[in-house]
Amino acid sequence: xxxxxxxxxxxxxxxxxxxxxxxxxxxxxxxxxxxxxxxxxxxxxxxxxxxxxxxxxxxxxxxxxxxxxxxxxxxxxxxxxxxxxxxxxxxxxxxxxxxxxxxxxxxxxxxxxxxxxxxxxxxxxxxxxxxxxxxxxxxxxxxxxxxxxxxxxxxxxxxxxxxxxxxxxxxxxxxxxxxxxxxxxxxxxxxxxxxxxxxxxxxxxxxxxxxxxxxxxxxxxxxxxxxxxxxxxxxxxxxxxxxxxxxxxxxxxxxxxxxxxxxxxxxxxxxxxxxxxxxxxxxxxxxxxxxxxxxxxxxxxxxxxxxxxxxxxxxxxxxxxxxxxxxxxxxxxxxxxxxxxxxxxxxxxxxxxxxxxxxxxxxxxxxxxxxxxxxxxxxxxxxxxxxxxxxxxxxxxxxxxxxxxxxxxxxxxxxxxxxxxxxxxxxxxxxxxxxxxxxxxxxxxxxxxxxxxxxxxxxxxxxxxxxxxxxxxxxxxxxxxxxxxxxxxxxxxxxxxxxxxxxxxxxxxxxxxxxxxxxxxxxxxxxxxxxxxxxxxxxxxxxxxxxxxxxxxxxxxxxxxxxxxxxxxxxxxxxxxxxxxxxxxxxxxxxxxxxxxxxxxxxxxxxxxxxxxxxxxxxxxxxxxxxxxxxxxxxxxxxxxxxxxxxxxxxxxxxxxxxxxxxxxxxxxxxxxxxxxxxxxxxxxxxxxxxxxxxxxxxxxxxxxxxxxxxxxxxxxxxxxxxxxxxxxxxxxxxxxxxxxxxxxxxxxxxxxxxxxxxxxxxxxxxxxxxxx
Numbered sequence: 001x002x003x004x005x006x007x008x009x010x011x012x013x014x015x016x017x018x019x020x021x022x023x024x025x026x027x028x029x030x031x032x033x034x035x036x037x038x039x040x041x042x043x044x045x046x047x048x049x050x051x052x053x054x055x056x057x058x059x060x061x062x063x064x065x066x067x068x069x070x071x072x073x074x075x076x077x078x079x080x081x082x083x084x085x086x087x088x089x090x091x092x093x094x095x096x097x098x099x100x101x102x103x104x105x106x107x108x109x110x111x112x113x114x115x116x117x118x119x120x121x122x123x124x125x126x127x128x129x130x131x132x133x134x135x136x137x138x139x140x141x142x143x144x145x146x147x148x149x150x151x152x153x154x155x156x157x158x159x160x161x162x163x164x165x166x167x168x169x170x171x172x173x174x175x176x177x178x179x180x181x182x183x184x185x186x187x188x189x190x191x192x193x194x195x196x197x198x199x200x201x202x203x204x205x206x207x208x209x210x211x212x213x214x215x216x217x218x219x220x221x222x223x224x225x226x227x228x229x230x231x232x233x234x235x236x237x238x239x240x241x242x243x244x245x246x247x248x249x250x251x252x253x254x255x256x257x258x259x260x261x262x263x264x265x266x267x268x269x270x271x272x273x274x275x276x277x278x279x280x281x282x283x284x285x286x287x288x289x290x291x292x293x294x295x296x297x298x299x300x301x302x303x304x305x306x307x308x309x310x311x312x313x314x315x316x317x318x319x320x321x322x323x324x325x326x327x328x329x330x331x332x333x334x335x336x337x338x339x340x341x342x343x344x345x346x347x348x349x350x351x352x353x354x355x356x357x358x359x360x361x362x363x364x365x366x367x368x369x370x371x372x373x374x375x376x377x378x379x380x381x382x383x384x385x386x387x388x389x390x391x392x393x394x395x396x397x398x399x400x401x402x403x404x405x406x407x408x409x410x411x412x413x414x415x416x417x418x419x420x421x422x423x424x425x426x427x428x429x430x431x432x433x434x435x436x437x438x439x440x441x442x443x444x445x446x447x448x449x450x451x452x453x454x455x456x457x458x459x460x461x462x463x464x465x466x467x468x469x470x471x472x473x474x475x476x477x478x479x480x481x482x483x484x485x486x487x488x489x490x491x492x493x494x495x496x497x498x499x500x501x502x503x504x505x506x507x508x509x510x511x512x513x514x515x516x517x518x519x520x521x522x523x524x525x526x527x528x529x530x531x532x533x534x535x536x537x538x539x540x541x542x543x544x545x546x547x548x549x550x551x552x553x554x555x556x557x558x559x560x561x562x563x564x565x566x567x568x569x570x571x572x573x574x575x576x577x578x579x580x581x582x583x584x585x586x587x588x589x590x591x592x593x594x595x596x597x598x599x600x601x602x603x604x605x606x607x608x609x610x611x612x613x614x615x616x617x618x619x620x621x622x623x624x625x626x627x628x629x630x631x632x633x634x635x636x637x638x639x640x641x642x643x644x645x646x647x648x649x650x651x652x653x654x655x656x657x658x659x660x661x662x663x664x665x666x667x668x669x670x671x672x673x674x675x676x677x678x679x680x681x682x683x684x685x686x687x688x689x690x691x692x693x694x695x696x697x698x699x700x701x702x703x704x705x706x707x708x709x710x711x712x713x714x715x716x717x718x719x720x721x722x723x724x725x726x727x728x729x730x731x732x733x734x735x736x737x738x739x740x741x742x743x744x745x746x747x748x749x750x751x752x753x754x755x756x757x758x759x760x761x762x763x764x765x766x767x768x769x770x771x772x773x
Contacts, residue, residue: 067453099129583624
């Protein structure tokens with residue numbers, strides 16, 4: 001059964017792989033799906049859902065920003081051709097539409113009747129189904145979440161049934177589906193409330209943010225004619241706000257268009273955004289030059305005009321190097337002055353490239369299960385720019401979680417359509433009724449058919465797994481940086497090299513050891529590590545340490561090479577150096593210490609090794625009569641100096657390490673699976689980790705994650721003709737002291753670690769080390 005497990009795995013991956021990739025507007029979340037379907041009727045959607053037994057994902061305009069539209073290998077239902085107006089009542093001001101229709105298309109339909117959408121986002125490119133799924137909102141005054149303007153919906157459930165839902169009919173489905181991110185089913189129809197299309201006039205006032213809340217409550221919230229309002233906070237100081245209000249008026253319009261004209265290009269806006277984010281004083285230019293001249297002038301437009309902006313005006317020429325992204329935080333109105341200093345501190349500490357923070361206002365959600373407005377709230381919409389490479393995304397995750405902690409501390413929430421950086425504890429704190437949502441999903445979607453990257457992260461079919469996730473995320477010591485599994489490889493190479501050196505001395509003279517070859521291997525491996533860790537935030541301190549120990553290691557081997565191939569080689573020749581025997585006690589002890597040191601550093605830091613006590617023992621050792629005196633004394637002097645230098649150097653390193661670092665934790669937690677049941681297990685670290693994990697695997701244990709990570713590095717020793725072409729290889733190098741053998745560092749998904757261990761066991765391949773972060 002050679003390679004049977006891995007071949008089966010590779011076949012399965014190939015079977016379900018697909019070149020069809022869907023992505024969202026940020027272009028940083030490409031997701032391969034099995035196929036894309038574009039239905040035009042409810043019956044087509046019902047048949048797709050009923051007949052497909054696997055995963056299903058739903059997407060419309062694709063303006064979410066964290067994989068909420070899809071998951072790998074799912075059937076992707078693209079609703080954009082499912083976009084008809086089904087019914088319209090001018091007198092009742094109601095419209096019934098298919099979920100793939102855009103707000104722009106609705107506006108074009110209702111504007112001749114002088115009617116307007118009651119609640120929607122600022123931009124009109126979004127589909128109604130997408131907006132319902134995120135329970136969106138806009139700049140509307142006296143309103144709030146979109147659900148406030150929805151009379152009813154129709155939704156296709158996982159068994160293909162078509163269900164009507166409203167606050168009175170199937171209310172739990174209504175309140176779970178709106179703001180449910182496609183987790184309950186496919187929303188196919190909605191009846192929306194409309195309102196009059198009035199003329200609105202703009203007024204603007206710049207003021208310190210410390211005065212904004214008072215200004216809003218006295219001048220905006222109490223103004224019955226206010227239709228739109230937002231307060232733009234100016235970065236990077238975050239001290240001033242430009243409060244813009246659009247209020248109903250009878251004045252003549254200054255812009256004749258009833259809707260914003262559709263344009264092919266927005267080159268002027270592109271230049272502005274580039275200047276704001278990349279050039280010196282761009283943000284200051286906006287605050288002190290552009291806005292005072294372009295956002296404070298008199299302007300009267302139709303409500304539909306102000307609600308019909310085109311999101312293409314925000315689109316950069318390319319998103320390959322950097323991309324524009326949103327985040328949003330909802331704060332109870334009474335906590336405004338408590339939250340914004342915390343937000344400012346986080347953004348400034350991490351030097352976030354913020355273009356704008358827009359303050360909005362919303363009234364309380366009427367009861368959606370994943371309500372972001374559990375009370376009257378201000379929302380802080382952060383529009384920022386980030387680089388697209390993986391390490392930049394990880395950096396965003398750090399400050400995002402800090403902002404989430406800040407908003408949770410004031411009883412608020414964060415918005416879910418964006419990058420899902422929150423951990424499980426944060427998610428459930430921000431959405432305390434998520435348990436009700438999950439309970440309903442387990443009942444209506446028992447086979448977890450409707451899924452995407454959001455629910456892949458926060459939803460668990462088995463509630464026991466959800467409890468495990470919560471317990472692990474609550475443990476502050478659980479997570480270790482995934483890049484450590486890579487960064488520790490150069491360190492362990494030195495251990496491997498020391499082991500080779502110790503074994504080599506048993507039967508060969510030290511002058512024959514390949515010192516320079518080992519030096520070359522170290523730096524080549526470290527170069528590969530640098531390449532593979534590019535996707536992570538750079539750990540400069542650890543890289544500095546690797547460079548220090550690399551230089552020390554290289555210097556030590558270089559000096560030994562010079563010494564052993566001159567003075568050492570001379571004493572070998574004088575002594576006619578033979579293999580170590582019972583009379584050659586000095587060299588036997590040197591070889592024993594080399595092996596003892598190697599065994600020690602597999603379990604403990606090298607600087608804790610008792611070099612000085614070994615020196616004291618060494619100076620009392622006497623060779624037998626057959627040992628050469630010149631060689632014996634040369635070895636005594638050479639090795640005594642080595643032990644004393646390392647004892648002093650190790651003592652200094654130990655002092656510095658104790659002063660800078662916290663005490664080491666010698667156990668690591670893993671989310672394991674045993675016969676289909678999840679559990680948390682504790683595993684000893686370092687060499688014990690390498691010994692313990694294979695034992696666990698033989699007992700039927702596999703791993704979902706280890707220390708919060710999905711990748712792990714493992715080294716093997718195999719014949720040099722071993723073919724690893726089907727695996728991701730960090731580095732591979734020959735064992736210089738054992739011709740015909742090679743050591744290979746493999747990068748494995750944690751959930752496939754058990755398969756590799758079983759494969760190696762079946763094929764007689766030695767698992768050399770598993771790198772435990």
